[in-house]
Amino acid sequence: MISRRKALHAGAGLAVLATVGAPSILHAQTKTLKITTWGGKWGEVMKGTVLPAFEKEFKCTVSADQAFPFVPKLQASSKNDPIYDVLHTNSNEQWNSFTEGLVMEKITAKEVPNVADVYPYAVSDKIVGVTIFTSAIGLGYRTDKGLTKPTSWKDLADPKLAGARGGYIIPVNSLGQAHLMMLGKVYGKGLTDLDAAYKALEALKPIKLVDFTGQMEKMLLSGEVSEGVIHDSGVYRYEGQNQPVDFAGPSEGVLALEQVLNVTPGSKVKELGFAYIDYMLRPDIQKMLAEAVWYSPANKKVKLDAKYDAKLLTTEAKVATLIQPDWKWxxxxxxxxxxxxxxxxxx
Amino acid sequence: MTTRGRPSPIAWLLAPAALLFVLFFVLPFGVMAAMSVFSGNPVNNPNAFLTTRHYERFVFDTAGIYHDALWATLRIGLITTIISLLIGYPLAHWMARMQSRLGHALVLMAVIAPMLTGIVVRTFAWMTILQDKGVINTLLIQWGLTDKPLPLMYNEFGTIVALVHIYVPFMVLTLTGVIGRIDERLEQAARSLGAGRLRAFVEVTLPLSLPGILAGSLLVFALSISAYVTPSLMGGTDVLTLPMLIAQQVGTSFNPNFAGALGVILLLVSLAIVIAYNRILARLSGEQGLA
Structure with a gap:
């Protein structure tokens, strides 16, 4: 026969088990979406506003990885249980991942309804996954050095800029790689004319080279570089801070630096991954992020405030100036x- | 290390260190070495096969950059070690022989203070000093001593300056302990027998401090050849070391197999240099196996 004391003990034990076990039971019922995302201002808006709203609406939790590099981590994880459900990278890395079977080839309006509203470049044959934003790669320059606003990529080769022009360490930076292809187009037969590109690159010496765009921003701001290859957002983000820097889109066209989302084939929450991409393409989310970090939204229906609309690629005509490199090639x-x-x- | 079949207390004390060594060195190195002989990742790619192509790629170096990168890595490591030793030895000797406790504490703090700041911060500090618009070049141009900035950065010179600044404390701290344990009376005895100050140092103190020189040099050399942040930021395109190539292969070429091969090669070459250095110093000091 069970005594009163034993019954109380057993009851207390069950209560403890229930208390300890409850979060894990709850957790098991809540789906978790594993994504990659950028840090900085983008990360602040994502973690502060965008992701909490997504979690609330879709009753899930989002685990966001901001620590580079993402693709090697995806490579090292199992294809059947990948470390990410949604991969956010630039286009060149998406192509690498696709070649290894780590991400899907195309995201269509069937899986993500808002894809129906994106500009053609966002789902062109140069893209795997879907582009949610783009920046324009062109030339950043100091406005206090007596330089005329650059109008051509060839302006970077001006002898006056010897030692004061900036570029990237090409093996590690996609802006540098895109610029190399552009040199082939400007000085040779096209983006794939590597011989012309190598010759033009040689002519750019002496040139200051950096690993990442943040460094180029600092070089321009400090005056270490007077003119350099950079994306528009890397210059526009200093607007209103009284910095003597501006951005110029060369007449030969600007290169696209796409922000691409894609789903991993082995994801256990693929539908939630598609829902996340659809959510990121919603006009209100696109507007919020575009105006926070000066990225051009991929959704045609987005209406930006006049200040942003004047500078970003928000019309069919402006988008037509984008040149998309063939990253597979x-x-x-x-x-x-x-x-x-x-x-x-x-x- | 067992007593009647039971592990001794020493074995228990050593266990965490051994576990750390296995988990964070033996296991990762084993994975890296295994990856270096496969065409892909055998865990998630069933078509990955055994191959020597990554090693062949390095050995035959048709690209013409890998041998240069290895030589640059070793050259930067050796020069950084030699300069750190030349700066660190007199400082360590002075500290070890200092009578004033307060003076010793103050110098020790001065040596340790830079280590309280991260390597990235210290490297960026050097960038603000050595770049074209940096402190030195701005002053030289203002004073009319030069009309063009001197090439102080984006080359091996700038890389070595920053590396020496970062690693000198490791040399000083290692040497101070060893020199401090050398009995001063030995030097005094040599001098009382007619040896001058220099001869007493060269024939007594220096040989007795060789274990410290060996330990400090190996520490600085190992840290210098594996440095990534400083050569990347200070070297520009003039400097390409093996750790930079390895990071490139993993982070932007997504080729962990070739990166693994480069890692194994760097380790083997470094081990060969360390063994040779150990033997040379042992022969110089008349002992065997200093380390």
Whole structure:
């Protein structure tokens, strides 16, 4: 026979078990979406506003990884249980991931309804996944050095800029890689004319080279570089801060630096992944992020405030100036290109 | 280390260190070495096969950059070690022989203070000093000593300056302990027997401090050849070291297999240099196996 004391003990034990176990039971019922995302201002808006609203609406939790590099981590995880459900990277990395079977090829309006409203470049044959924003890669320049506003990519080769022009360490930076292809177009037969590109690159020496765009921003702001390759958002974000820098889109066209989302084929919450991409393409979310970080939204229906609308790529005509590199072609030759440009730029 | 079949207390004390070594060195190195002989990741790619192509790629170096990168890595490591030793030894000797406790404490604080700041911050500090618009070049141009900025950064010179600043404390702290344990009376005895100050130092103190020189040099050399942040930020395109190539292969070329091969090669070459250095110093000091 169970005594009163034993019954109380057993009851207390059950209560403790229930208290301890409850969160895990609750957790098991709540789906978790694992994504990658940028840090900085973008990360602040995402973590402060965008993701909490998504979690509330879709009754899920989002685990966002901001620690680069993302693709090697995806490579190292199992394809059947990938470390990410949604991969957010630039286009070149999406192509690498797709080649290894780590992400899907296309995201269509069938899975993500808002894809029906994006500009054609966002789902062109140069894209795997879907582009949610783009920046324009052009030339950033100091306005206090007596320089005329650049109108052509060739302006970067002006002898006056020797030692004061800026570019990227091509093997590690996609802006540098895109610029190399642009040199092929401007000085040769097209984006894939590597011989012309190498020759033009040699002519840009002496040039200050950096690893990432944040460094280029600092070089322009400090005056270490007077003119350099940079994306528009990297310059426009200093608007209103009284900085003597501006952005110029060369007449030959600006290069697209796409922000691409894609779903991993082995994701256990693929539908939630599609819902997240759809959510990121909603006009209100696009407007909020575009105005926070000066990215051009991919959704045609987005209406930005006049200040942003004047500078970002928000019409069919402006979007037509975008040139999308063929990253599949580039990635297939990357090792050879890396070796060649390393030798060219050394010394 | 067992007593009647039971592990001794020493074994228990060593266990955490051994576990850490296995978990954070042996296991990762094993994975890296295994990856270096596969065409892809055998865990999630059933078509990955055994191959020597990553090593062949390095050995035959058709790209013409890998041998240069290895040589640059070793050259930067050696020069950084030698300069750190030349700066660190007199400082360590002075500290070890200092009578004033307060003076010793103040110098020790001065040596340790830079270590309280992260490597990235210290490297950025050097960038503000050495870049074209940096402190040195701005002053030189203002004073009319030069009309063009001197090339102080984006080359091996700037890289080595920053590395020496970062790693000198490791050399000083290692040497101070060893020199401090050398009995001063040995030097005094040599001098009382007619040796000058220099001869007493060269024939007594220096040989006795060789274990410290060995330990400090190996520490600084190992840290210098594996440095990534400083050569990347200070070297520009003039400097390409193996750790930079490894990071490139993992982070932007997404080729962990070739990165693994480069890691194994760097480790083997470094081990060969360390063994040779150990033997040379042992022969110089008349002992065997200093380390």
């Amino acid at each position: 580039y990635n297939a030759r990357k090792e050879d290109i890396d070796a060649r440009v390393t030798k060219i730029l050394k010394g």
